[in-house]
Amino acid sequence: MAAAEAAFVAQGFRLTTMDTVARGAGCSKKTLYKLFNSKEELFQELLATSRRAFERLPVATTLPPEEALEAFLADLAAMILRDSHIALTRIAVAEAGQLPRPLPAPAGEPEIARLALDDYLAELGRTGAYDMPDPAEAARMLIGMALGAFHHELLAGLEARVPEDTLARRIRTSVRIFLLGCRAPVAMA
Numbered sequence: 001m002a003a004a005e006a007a008f009v010a011q012g013f014r015l016t017t018m019d020t021v022a023r024g025a026g027c028s029k030k031t032l033y034k035l036f037n038s039k040e041e042l043f044q045e046l047l048a049t050s051r052r053a054f055e056r057l058p059v060a061t062t063l064p065p066e067e068a069l070e071a072f073l074a075d076l077a078a079m080i081l082r083d084s085h086i087a088l089t090r091i092a093v094a095e096a097g098q099l100p101r102p103l104p105a106p107a108g109e110p111e112i113a114r115l116a117l118d119d120y121l122a123e124l125g126r127t128g129a130y131d132m133p134d135p136a137e138a139a140r141m142l143i144g145m146a147l148g149a150f151h152h153e154l155l156a157g158l159e160a161r162v163p164e165d166t167l168a169r170r171i172r173t174s175v176r177i178f179l180l181g182c183r184a185p186v187a188m189a
Contacts, residue, residue, distance in 0.1 A: 004046050009087040013043060013095050047092060053079060059120040065130075069175045072117055073146045077167055080147065086154045093155075115139055130182045138182065146174035 003024030007016045018039055022029040036042040057079070059072045079085060117139040125132030132138050150167065153159040 001046055001049055004042055005084055005088065008043060008046065008091060009084045013039075013091045018042070043091075043095075046088065050079075050085065050088070055115060057116060059116045061120065061123075065124060065179060066175055068120065069117075069142070069178070070171055072120075073143070073171045073175065074168070076143065077147055077150075077162075077171070080151060081154060081162060081167075086151075089155060117142070124182075129184055130179070131184045132182060138178075142174065142178045145178060146171045 003026075004016075004021045007020045007024055011020065016039065018029050018032050018036075021039075021042065022032045025032065032042075036045065054076070057072065057075055060068045062068075063071065114136070118136045121130075121132050121138050121142075122135035124130045125135060147170075150159070150162045150170070154162070
C-alpha cells in the first residue's frame with residue numbers, strides 16, 4: 001500500500017501503472033495482480049485503508065473532555081492534512097466519474113466511517129453534562145469546525161500548508177465553542 005500511495009501521489013492516477021507499483025513494492029506485477037484485479041481496485045483499497053485508519057483513531061477517554069477532543073483532532077489533522085492524503089483526495093475527486101463506484105461496505109459495516117469520536121460524544125451525552133442527540137452528526141460538525149476550512153484550502157491549492165500554531169489555536173477554539181454549545185441546560189430550581 002505504501003508503494004501504491006507513493007506512485008499515485010507522484011504520478012497521479014492515469015500515469016501510475018501496476019508495473020510502477022510492483023517495482024516500488026519490490027514484487028512482481030503478477031504478485032500484485034494476485035492481490036488486486038486492476039489499478040482501479042488497488043486505488044479503491046488505498047482509499048479504504050485510509051478510511052479504516054480514521055476509524056481506528058482513538059479518543060483518550062481518561063483525559064478531561066476538552067483535552068481528549070483536542071488530542072483527537074490534532075491526531076486526525078496529522079492524518080487528513082498531510083500532503084499525501086490531500087494528493088490522494090484530489091485524485092479521487094478528479095477521477096470520480098471515471099472510476100467504478102466503490103464496492104458497498106460489507107454487511108454490518110456502515111457506509112460512512114464511524115469514528116471513535118462518535119462513541120465518545122455519545123458517552124459524553126450519557127453523562128448528562130452535554131446534550132448529544134446525534135453523536136455522529138456532532139462529531140462531523142466538530143471536525144468540520146476545527147479542520148474543514150484548512151482541508152478545503154489545501155485541497156483547492158489555496159494554501160501549501162497549515163502552520164502548526166494556527167492549527168492548534170483553531171482546534172482549541174473549536175473544542176471550547178463546541179463543548180459550550182453542547183452543554184446540557186441547567187435545570188431551574
